[in-house]
Amino acid sequence: MSIQKMISEHPQVGGDFNESLAQAVKHAMYCAAICNSCADACSAEEMDMRQCIRTCLDCSDVCEATYRVATRRTGENRQLLRTVLATCIHACEICEAECARHDNPHCRRCARMCRECAEDCRTALETLNDEVHADH
Amino acid sequence: MSIQKMISEHPQVGGDFNESLAQAVKHAMYCAAICNSCADACSAEEMDMRQCIRTCLDCSDVCEATYRVATRRTGENRQLLRTVLATCIHACEICEAECARHDNPHCRRCARMCRECAEDCRTALETLNDEVHADH
């Protein structure tokens, strides 16, 4: 199954397909899952991981709202989309910084995922800003 | 069941209970439910409600992430909490404006709920900013 195809075949997308946004949707979806799993794995560790559990659950919630909002292409909600992408970047940066402090496979993977997701959201945000400028 | 009590009895809240934040949590939770219901009711209307379905679903997703992040009091995530509350205000303002255009009971209720939720998030945001200033 391809998230790109899912979006490109949407009746209101058509020629207006934004590859960067599709990539951000895909990685925010993965990041929501990876963070949810990392929070659970953190609770199984012996050391005190409570701050990491929290940042992971927060990031999972934000990523999920992000990918769901960014997936909807019916109607217009571009201003909110920008705000949501910026919020997702913030959540991912915080979670990456926290996970980077812990030397275990799930936190390393989660930090990597958060970094990728933040980068993709940043790129998507730039293309949306460019589109706005092109409108004028 | 009381959302206020739920938060005030959290082991890391204690004397630091923020009544405004508790109110924002409660109303964001209700707003997520009301918007989810309004989107469904909109799809049952005869006229074209697609823009309203979209803004309601987007607002529901953002409100839910907001109340979940704002409920967690273990560890520190105050910066993200501020970003999330601001995003929630944005989503609620957009949804209120869209629902206010439609004259039916579910859209009227949803517009009212969004307005209240945005106000509560604004008040909570101010108390968080005050606390930061008080720290210095």
Place this chain on the structure above:
Amino acid sequence: MSIQKMISEHPQVGGDFNESLAQAVKHAMYCAAICNSCADACSAEEMDMRQCIRTCLDCSDVCEATYRVATRRTGENRQLLRTVLATCIHACEICEAECARHDNPHCRRCARMCRECAEDCRTALETLNDEVHADH
């Protein structure tokens, strides 16, 4: 804001308002929030609460899906609604049993909420079964 009113004014509910189902929706929404908060509070406790964190997060996810599905009244999905209510009862029973083992305010509240939610879902399930029998 009233969840009962939200449902009763839905364009496809009208005279067919099911008070028991509305009560189950409301309590599943609260239970999702209380379990989410209890998981976070559990992670702040000194003793090993990992099993309780897990059952709370699982129960929160199931309650949320339940209240959202049960809120939608457009179209027909009564069979799924029954399956979902039964699943919610199961999740609440497991979470109540786990939380009842821990003597702290958030687990006591969460256990109570899960018990109430399970009872309401059971009652709602019975009314749905009665309606099916009445159809024949």
Place this chain on the structure above:
Amino acid sequence: MSIQKMISEHPQVGGDFNESLAQAVKHAMYCAAICNSCADACSAEEMDMRQCIRTCLDCSDVCEATYRVATRRTGENRQLLRTVLATCIHACEICEAECARHDNPHCRRCARMCRECAEDCRTALETLNDEVHADH
């Protein structure tokens, strides 16, 4: 990013990695996204798609709860996991049947995704039942 790796490296999974369950997690995650997108695309169609919007949103909610519960491996919640997988199969079957009635790319993709997800959940359910028998 690999969902399989995410689960296999969990501190409480280790040698006990269930490939079928990992596949069900991955496809339930994708199915939640595809159904969420299909509901939005359906609202943009000219014909009356309200029943399809509803079954897609319901299925999205159930798939999401499913993949999140099935991802957690800390502690034990195997009984609930079985109930949740069975519920997911039910939701996917209903959504597949509804989407199969509509001849457009997003409904065709969604029907296919739901069928795959239901199959994977069925396989995962069998391996879990086998493990229970093997315990005795």
